[in-house]
Amino acid sequence: MPELPEVETVRMGLAKWVTGRTIATAEVLHPRAIRRHLPGDAHFAAVLTGRTVLDVSRRGKYLWLPLDSGDAIIGHLGMSGQLLMQPADAEDEKHLRIRFTFTDGGPQLRFVDQRTFGGLSVSEGGAELPDEISHIARDPMDPLFDDAAFNARMRGRHTEVKRALLDQTLISGVGNIYADEALWRAKLHGTRPTDQLTRPAVARLLGHVRDVLGEAIVAGGTSFDELYVNVNGESGYFDRSLNAYGRENEPCHRCGAIIRREQFMNRSSFSCPRCQPKPRKTA
DNA sequence: CGCGCCTCCTGTGTGC
DNA sequence: TGCACACAGGAGGCGC
Numbered sequence A: 001m002p003e004l005p006e007v008e009t010v011r012m013g014l015a016k017w018v019t020g021r022t023i024a025t026a027e028v029l030h031p032r033a034i035r036r037h038l039p040g041d042a043h044f045a046a047v048l049t050g051r052t053v054l055d056v057s058r059r060g061k062y063l064w065l066p067l068d069s070g071d072a073i074i075g076h077l078g079m080s081g082q083l084l085m086q087p088a089d090a091e092d093e094k095h096l097r098i099r100f101t102f103t104d105g106g107p108q109l110r111f112v113d114q115r116t117f118g119g120l121s122v123s124e125g126g127a128e129l130p131d132e133i134s135h136i137a138r139d140p141m142d143p144l145f146d147d148a149a150f151n152a153r154m155r156g157r158h159t160e161v162k163r164a165l166l167d168q169t170l171i172s173g174v175g176n177i178y179a180d181e182a183l184w185r186a187k188l189h190g191t192r193p194t195d196q197l198t199r200p201a202v203a204r205l206l207g208h209v210r211d212v213l214g215e216a217i218v219a220g221g222t223s224f225d226e227l228y229v230n231v232n233g234e235s236g237y238f239d240r241s242l243n244a245y246g247r248e249n250e251p252c253h254r255c256g257a258i259i260r261r262e263q264f265m266n267r268s269s270f271s272c273p274r275c276q277p278k279p280r281k282t283a
Numbered sequence B: 001c002g003c004g005c006c007t008c009c010t011g012t013g014t015g016c
Numbered sequence C: 001t002g003c004a005c006a007c008a009g010g011a012g013g014c015g016c
Helices: A004-018 A041-048 A147-156 A161-166 A176-186 A199-220
Strands: A023-028 A057-059 A062-066 A072-076 A081-086 A096-102 A108-113 A119-123 A260-264 A267-271
Touching: A004 A057, A004 A062, A004 A081, A004 A108, A004 A199, A023 A041, A041 A119, A072 A081, A108 A119, A147 A199, A161 A176, A176 A199, A176 A267
Parallel strands: none
Antiparallel strands: A023 A096, A057 A062, A062 A072, A072 A119, A081 A108, A096 A108, A260 A267
16 A cells, blocks of 8 residues: 555656656556546547656655656556556566556556556646645655644644544645554554644654654665566565554554554554553544 | 545455 | 455545
């Protein structure tokens, strides 16, 4: 499940391999992969052919590739998406959805996605920041992230703290795994009401979010020096460092209590019953 | 308009 | 061994 650190790893790898290259063909092999591109696959191919990739940018879990036309390719990996660089003669992946070839005849860019929650689209004039993702907040690693504004907005919400962490319009890049990890570090249960959090408590939580994301970026950034830009949720290089996520029935690394698993927002949440007591009243 | 639930999708794991 | 089903969850969309 790619969250900010995984997407940032992909961004760095992609930037290295596609910047400055000119697209020769854009082939859509599964319509769902461009469902956000309303004009369809013929238009997708037409507006991308002959365009040169200028850079690879990221906002939260979204990527976009600014082009010399002023447009941009927007990409989201969803649950299982991968952006791979592959030699032209490499066999098609089972779940290959979109293939780009370049005029230099070098490695292809392939969008592979088993569950098709992810996809690509073209944003007209979106090279600077695509309108389609302008509602996504800055991530906490962004130098322009506004800590004070985040603190105020978080405490102004009438919801639960984990829901707020997962709201990409409030803070971006955090998914289920890193939300649980940050909450564990902050010793907060995910159902704590946001409007009852103190300003220092929110500041501490934000600090833990930054730490978790930063450590994961460092862990992931060590392995992209090769041709394959690979994001695979299963192989998570950060797995060994997890304190809460996926550790049901295992002892808390801090106090030894048995980590519990709860259904929350239609997904699993993991927390320590001793370090992260539930609030008396659920919001 | 804020909030929260539903849905999209398919390979994998589990229990009978 | 085979079948049925739960599970993984990001984010748009919609209902209240």
